[in-house]
Amino acid sequence: MFWFRREEQPAFVWKFTNIRSALFLRTDLLAVADDRQTTFRRFPDNQVLQTLPVGGYLAVHPDRTLLAIGSWGTVWLYDPVSGERQATFNCWPRGDHVYPMSLAFSAEGSILAVSESHYSRGLEVQLWDVMSQQQIDSILLADPDATVIVALAFSPDDEHLVVGTNAGVWLVDVAQRTVSRQIQPRPSGSITFSPDGSRLVLGGKFIRVYDTATWQLAYEITFPEVLKDRITPEKFYIFSMNVTISPDGRWLATPN
The missing domain is CATH 2.130.10.10 (YVTN repeat-like/Quinoprotein amine dehydrogenase)
Known part of the structure; x- marks a missing residue:
């Protein structure tokens, strides 16, 4: 699709x-x-x-x-x-x-x-x-x-x-x-970097964004409405919330 x-x-x-x-x-x-x-x-x-x-x-x-x-x-x-x-x-x-x-x-x-x-x-x-x-x-x-x-x-x-x-x-x-x-x-089954390499973005149950200068968590995006009916969280951690970043590094896209 x-x-x-x-x-x-x-x-x-x-x-x-x-x-x-x-x-x-x-x-x-x-x-x-x-x-x-x-x-x-x-x-x-x-x-x-x-x-x-x-x-x-x-x-x-x-x-x-x-x-x-x-x-x-x-x-x-x-x-x-x-x-x-x-x-x-x-x-x-x-x-x-x-x-x-x-x-x-x-x-x-x-x-x-x-x-x-x-x-x-x-x-x-x-x-x-x-x-x-x-x-x-x-x-x-x-x-x-x-x-x-x-x-x-x-x-x-x-x-x-x-x-x-x-x-x-x-x-x-x-x-x-x-x-x-x-x-x-x-x-995480979805791993991507920002084009300049300053951010690592991991998909899973949440979207987690790491600062690559320190490899510490910079921020996290949660989707409670998506998660509330999930009965198999282990599979959801790995296979859901695929992420991609625009070539200019300004936008993060994920299915919701």
């Missing part, structure tokens, strides 16, 4: 089965992935322009020259213009099912961070060099209350990687490949 500005109803509705991920490659082009394939669809008329033979979870390179598709413990890099496969990262042995994967390119595009939400992977984030197509490191979180990683995001200066588990959110020093601190002892 697609909303425009502040409309209360979607302007367009595209119906699919078993969608895993979707993102805009450019204003008029959307990538939609299911378990088996990824289609490039012209927006807004939904005409299929190209089909790639793998599906899963998507991330796009900052300069839009690569599309990463992750599933079955593997990440494939494709040229979104030609549709040609550029690389394959064999991150983990293939499992029995497709499990959610989190993919995040560094801001300058040289590193791809990868995790898979399955207990057999533990709390591991793999770092891959996009140019050499080699794994350069692996980061393990020591979170005794967590079983899986649910979200990843690089800071705009690439100094930090924020990792969300199903129990908390952690800060990783990218250069040192070490966990610096726990940001909060509650999960």
Whole structure:
């Protein structure tokens, strides 16, 4: 579904089965992935322009020259213009099912961070060099209350990687490949930075905004009318209240 500005109803509705991920490659082009394939669809008329033979979870390179598709413990890099496969990262042995994967390119595009939400992977984030197509490191979180990683995001200066588990959110020093601190002892499935890197915004049961100079909570936004009828707060913590920030850094948007 697609909303425009502040409309209360979607302007367009595209119906699919078993969608895993979707993102805009450019204003008029959307990538939609299911378990088996990824289609490039012209927006807004939904005409299929190209089909790639793998599906899963998507991330796009900052300069839009690569599309990463992750599933079955593997990440494939494709040229979104030609549709040609550029690389394959064999991150983990293939499992029995497709499990959610989190993919995040560094801001300058040289590193791809990868995790898979399955207990057999533990709390591991793999770092891959996009140019050499080699794994350069692996980061393990020591979170005794967590079983899986649910979200990843690089800071705009690439100094930090924020990792969300199903129990908390952690800060990783990218250069040192070490966990610096726990940001909060509650999960978040939506992690984003302001364009200037001064604010970290975490979605969940509440919207929590942190000052990245101190990594302390700057303010919190609550939505009591939305929360009052929720009977599964654990899932709501992780999967609700997705957040995004406008390119000029002035506006924060979230579904309500």
